Amino acid sequence: MSTYTAAIRIRARAGVVIAMAAFLGVVAFFWPFLVAPGTFGSNYAPPLIFGVLLVIVLCVVISEIAEGGINSKALAMLGVLSAVNAAIRPLGAGTAGIETVFFVLVLAGRVYGPGFGFTLGCTSLFASALITGGVGPWMPYQMFGCAFVGMLAGFLPRAAGRREVLMLAVYGSLSGYLFGFLLNLSFWPFSLDPNSSIAYLPGLPFTEQFQRYIAFDLATSLGWDTGRAVTNLICVTLAGPAVLTVFRRATRKARFQAPIRFARRDAGPGSATG
Numbered sequence: 001m002s003t004y005t006a007a008i009r010i011r012a013r014a015g016v017v018i019a020m021a022a023f024l025g026v027v028a029f030f031w032p033f034l035v036a037p038g039t040f041g042s043n044y045a046p047p048l049i050f051g052v053l054l055v056i057v058l059c060v061v062i063s064e065i066a067e068g069g070i071n072s073k074a075l076a077m078l079g080v081l082s083a084v085n086a087a088i089r090p091l092g093a094g095t096a097g098i099e100t101v102f103f104v105l106v107l108a109g110r111v112y113g114p115g116f117g118f119t120l121g122c123t124s125l126f127a128s129a130l131i132t133g134g135v136g137p138w139m140p141y142q143m144f145g146c147a148f149v150g151m152l153a154g155f156l157p158r159a160a161g162r163r164e165v166l167m168l169a170v171y172g173s174l175s176g177y178l179f180g181f182l183l184n185l186s187f188w189p190f191s192l193d194p195n196s197s198i199a200y201l202p203g204l205p206f207t208e209q210f211q212r213y214i215a216f217d218l219a220t221s222l223g224w225d226t227g228r229a230v231t232n233l234i235c236v237t238l239a240g241p242a243v244l245t246v247f248r249r250a251t252r253k254a255r256f257q258a259p260i261r262f263a264r265r266d267a268g269p270g271s272a273t274g
Contacts, residue, residue, distance in 0.1 A: 018118065018151075021057045025144050028054050029182045032189050033209060036202040047137060047186050054140035058122050058147070074112075077250065078120060081108055085124035086131050099176070099228045101128065103235035104243075105146060106172045109153030110164075111247040117150025141186045149175045165240045172232030180225035184217050192216070 027034065028050035081104060089101040101124060109117025125143045129135045152175070159167050189200035198216040201209070 086127035105150040109150035114154030121147035121150040176229035
């Protein structure tokens with residue numbers, strides 16, 4: 001059985017904040033089913049408002065996670081992996097859906113725990129956006145989506161050896177489809193002619209609206225998401241065993257949650273004072 005020591009400990013209050021953030025995140029992604037474009041005076045106001053809300057929520061969640069739950073060693077590991085993800089993401093550049101950032105999130109979330117996975121998803125995408133010039137209204141949605149990809153990897157059931165690698169490969173593949181499904185929701189209402197049969201149409205019942213979105217997602221994003229899913233599957237399958245070994249070796253050496261004890265040094269013969 002494989003074991004891990006969480007690099008970032010999620011305390012009770014942080015857990016509550018994450019649960020609330022998850023709810024707000026779902027609302028932010030599914031806004032087309034909740035708020036019609038133009039409600040706030042502009043068609044583009046809802047995603048911008050929810051994007052700002054997501055940034056605030058992410059800041060609150062990360063501050064809660066960091067408060068007493070992250071030490072200098074975990075912070076250093078977070079910085080290194082964020083830099084690695086930011087550096088390797090442009091290698092795929094999203095061509096044909098090839099994304100090289102997700103498999104590191106999955107493996108790091110698995111080894112270092114859900115709190116680390118959540119934080120790494122946020123910092124990786126933020127650093128990558130600054131490097132590649134990808135800052136825009138879509139960035140908070142990408143950060144939030146990646147944060148939950150990393151976090152959920154930390155909640156996967158225990159497994160070892162090939163079973164663990166297979167489980168992580170399947171999860172990575174499914175997360176590729178889920179990420180695309182959620183991100184498409186943020187711009188779907190503005191991407192098609194309203195007369196299209198798969199376009200967003202305000203006022204429709206939820207079931208019919210959802211069927212339109214499913215058709216839109218399959219028609220416009222299935223190939224792209226498949227490229228992401230296949231990339232995750234291949235990367236985790238091929239590099240997973242070696243990367244997991246390296247991450248776990250680093251965990252053993254770092255001893256992230258080891259208590260700090262100060263040993264009392266006995267006075268030597270020459271230390272006596274008269």
